[in-house]
Amino acid sequence: MKRTVVVLGLVAILSACGSAVKLDKVPVEDRTGSGGTGSGSTDTGAGSNVVGKGTVASVDLSKAGQDAAMQATTRVVYFDYDSFVIRSEFQAVIEAHAKYIRSDKSRKVVIEGHTDERGGREYNLALGQKRAEAVRKALSLLGVPEAQLEAVSFGKEKPAVMGSTEAAMEKNRRAEISYR
Numbered sequence: 480m481k482r483t484v485v486v487l488g489l490v491a492i493l494s495a496c497g498s499a500v501k502l503d504k505v506p507v508e509d510r511t512g513s514g515g516t517g518s519g520s521t522d523t524g525a526g527s528n529v530v531g532k533g534t535v536a537s538v539d540l541s542k543a544g545q546d547a548a549m550q551a552t553t554r555v556v557y558f559d560y561d562s563f564v565i566r567s568e569f570q571a572v573i574e575a576h577a578k579y580i581r582s583d584k585s586r587k588v589v590i591e592g593h594t595d596e597r598g599g600r601e602y603n604l605a606l607g608q609k610r611a612e613a614v615r616k617a618l619s620l621l622g623v624p625e626a627q628l629e630a631v632s633f634g635k636e637k638p639a640v641m642g643s644t645e646a647a648m649e650k651n652r653r654a655e656i657s658y659r
Contacts, residue, residue: 554656556614557649560595563609565617573614576656577621584627587659590614592632593639595648600634607632614654 554576556569565573580586592611594603611630619625640647 556654558652563613573617577618580623589657590630591655594635595651603634607634610654
């Protein structure tokens with residue numbers, strides 16, 4: 480009787496570990512911008528591949544051009560209340576900064592984590608650090624060397640907007656990317 484119960488228990492445990500998810504057919508999103516069909520060819524119908532006029536604007540790759548482009552890009556990533564998860568709307572901001580930082584190995588970046596006024600000092604310092612670390616980790620995953628990144632927390636000590644309204648507190652839950 481005991482043996483039957485043990486065998487049934489093991490079968491139940493092992494069947495719970497099984498998964499119907501096929502791991503060999505994982506969808507992959509191409510973020511290289513190449514389109515995957517070849518370089519510069521467009522299909523004009525009737526099976527012909529003709530190189531068409533490019534619709535891509537020219538890009539200034541000089542250091543001055545990059546610096547000017549980063550001045551126009553936001554340096555702030557906002558967070559939800561009591562969270563250090565980066566919202567999907569700020570992924571493009573982080574990708575742009577990662578590309579900019581990778582382009583110059585001498586560039587140093589400090590990511591400053593901030594919180595709203597709710598909560599104690601120690602809690603907010605820890606939450607601000609987690610927010611800064613989340614942005615640092617995202618940049619690192621995009622190829623930025625760890626030696627170029629530093630994450631610090633200011634907690635609730637340096638609010639961007641004064642006040643206790645929800646709109647003011649939303650602006651204070653942030654991580655700022657500063658170049659040194």
